[in-house]
Amino acid sequence: MESYSVFIKPSAVKEPEGIPRRDRQRLVQRIRRLSGDPRPSGCEKLSGEEKYRIRQGDYRVVYAIDDEQHVVIVVKIGHRREVYRR
Secondary structure, three states: OOOOEEEEOHHHHOHHHHOOHHHHHHHHHHHHHOOOOOOOOOOEEOOOOOOEEEEEOOEEEEEEEEOOOOEEEEEEEEEOOOOOOO
């Protein structure tokens, strides 16, 4: 399988700043692994949207996949109680 490029939207870049360092490091590792497998075990497609989410402890990463361009776009990173709010 061909690897994907991973991009983080500018609005999502600052979101992990308030996350404890240990959790933030784990989130970064999970996001990096998306380049090899954009649909890892445990990911779920969000209903009503063409987006997916992965869990890392109490935190979630919401992202979109463009299979034609081989790109993963991270849309939102945050605590599970806040990440789905608009």
